[in-house]
Amino acid sequence: MSSSDQLQRVMFEQADIRSVLVGLEQSYQQALSKHHYPRLINILLGEMMAAVSLLSATLKFDGRLILQAQSDNQLKVLMAECNHQRDLRAIARFDGELPEQAEFCDLLEGGQLVITIVPEQGKRYQGVVPLEGKRLSNCLEAYFAFSEQLPTQIHLAADEQRAAGFLLQVMPAKGDSATDWEHFSCLAATLSDDELLKLDNETILHRLFHEEDCRLFEADSLQFKCDCSRKRTGEALRYMTREELEQIVRDEGSIDISCQFCNELYQFDLADIALLFSDSANIEGSDQLH
Template identity: 50%
Template sequence: MASRDQFQRFIFEHSQVRGAWVQLGESYQVIGSQAPYPDTVRTLLGEALVASILMSSTLKYQGTISIQAQGEGPLRTLMAECSHDRYIRGLARFDEHAVSEDSFTDLLGQGQMAITITPEQGHRYQGVVPRESDTLAGCLEDYFERSEQIATTLILFADDNGAAGLLLQRLPGATDDDEDLWERVNHLARTVEAAELLELDSETVLHRLFHEETVRLFDAEPVAFRCTCSRERTLGALEAIGRDECYSIIEEQGSIEMDCQFCHAHYRFDRNDIDHLFTGHTLH
């Protein structure tokens, strides 16, 4: 059986309309098992992971794109990140006593949402996403319309077993024919059922939706969970905390212990590690 963790680009031939499709299985299961997520939170996290992958197709350089939301509702933090080579990670922080069968807006309440693009070379960019829609997809569509001036359709689904999505974009320079094409395919995309995206392969889904159009589907790319944490990165975070604070913790606790929020890797640093970090050599 083919892997469900796949991403594919496609274009409508001889037009300025493009798209992307993604389906997640194992990677979504791994990320969803990192905490006892309630169903509503897990579903939204799945949608965010799918959205980050679809949006990574718009990157023009190597790096990562992340979706981050902070709220005052029972869901305090939502974060999903995808790299240019389709490695993903994500998390959610929530009040387990307050989460119920709530909508996107009810879960997050008032708060901010942002898209962060971090290139491997160059400056980091962050754009604020208006939270005026009652769905994550709607908010991200607004972001593209306002920040990028690109008409975008996002279809996002997630359930207990997997997550999937579809992206369509009308690029700048569209002709009248492209406008007509956009209206047709945009309408058709919004008729897709959750079960179709979650269970069927890309060729079947695209044929069902757009069989009257000429669609070119590019080779599939694998998607996988991978955390970017490391002992070196964690030491860098300690360096940012500062010498005095680190030595204060060492004096009080004997060591500094840190857990990765994404993969739960555990890192322990003793006095020798901190000496080496701040002086370049061990003193004990």
Template identity: 45%
Template sequence: MTDQIQRFLFDDTNVRGELVTLERAYGEVLERHDYPPAVNHLLGELLAAVALLTDTVKLDGTLSIEVRGQGALALLMAESNPGGELRAIARLAEDAAIPGADTSFRDLVGEGKIMITLDPTDGHRYQGIVALEHDSLAGCLAAYFAQSEQLPTRLWLAADGRRAGGLLLQRLPDESRHQDVDAWDRTVHLADTVKDEELLGLEPLEVLRRLYHEETVRVFDPKALRFGCTCSRERIASALMTLGEQELREVLVEQGGIDTQCHFCHTRYHFTVAEVEAMLDDPEGAPPTLH
């Protein structure tokens, strides 16, 4: 599998980890958009991060990471679900100069915040927000975990416009398993030696062998990942209803219908005047089907 996530843990410690490799899903995201290379690079890192975090929190629902900045890059967002489906988008600020290929994370986003949203299938939606106070996406996400989850967590992320990869380590609070008091510091120190080309070019098991050949590592079956969009006619109709009756009617008068598309996958949706009128007459009813 070119797109997968590999879970592992270190025996007799309270340290666990994950490795992710992405190629096809990353490529499908980039094929649907025309972003500068620096944005493509950061988008790959974000895709790797959202896959790692979704498996870490074991959420039965969707997890999204949204970076909002005041620099050339106004928005960066990626979303994942337990089925292994990933999608992502980016948006440059209006009138922003096209960033160079080597533009850093800090120069791309400037000041801003990062929001992580957990939207379970059953239960309440939760959102955590931290300021962008670090010079890398991985550093900002580690700060989120320190503030919101109170679990020591480190990430190493890499992307090159064709492939993306990442490594996550987390120290669990279960002290009953903590027989090796130096395990966290030692495993993080070794992870700090990982190279981008290793995360991008090697199989996960080979990365683990190179980093932790002197550790007792237990690995689990890998999980496949893929590009997938959760848009639907029903969801688009619900989004249109948030515009309000007056604005919808103005659009109908101007255009004789409503044409829109999903920002993630570019699937187009058309709603006729009669369909929109039916939605306005019965906001709680099911959206009209396409004939």
């Protein structure tokens, strides 16, 4: 049985190389269950979720990491997010009928892929990921090679039930490890999507690196969790004027906003809007009032 909703780091004793393995099941299925996406989107979103989980293993501080692809083609947006608590969420937007099969980079041709890191304290960082090769994994490998100068190999796979990822990377700020890298990356290159999806971490590592000493760290759990809140939704509403908001309530009865990630519905009436624009606006507290 493969490892589910877990992220596991691996260190190799004799080389300055690290690895991360991730397997998503419940979290992936829960993210999909909020929507009715076609199979192609389910698979691409699974790869996005596995990718953002792998990348979150490199976060050194509290915050969130967002991977977002967008284009003016049929596929408009693919987005996955993971924070330091390993809460995952993901969303897609598209127009019309998508082909049954297509490569990530073909669907996003002319578009953009961006990694955003939002620390809880401090400045946000944004990096543009080149749309190189065919798959998301190719793009991320190119990103690490060019932007971070870190030789990296990434495998991503998803099949609507399960999403999985594997990362192999030279340790940052270490000495000359080119020979090690060549050896390890050749071994890792044989990993197939099917093996990644079906095998547990120990078996994958044994198949790829059975002659190498490696140390598996304790696995971290990942879960689907949306951190939307009434407070944040209220803050977003304040981009409109009080008069505009009150007019909508008079016309519609209330302002109804559902979270695009988890479908949670937030409703605002005239009293909520008054509170939103009062000096000590604390919309969280208004749950009790109404």
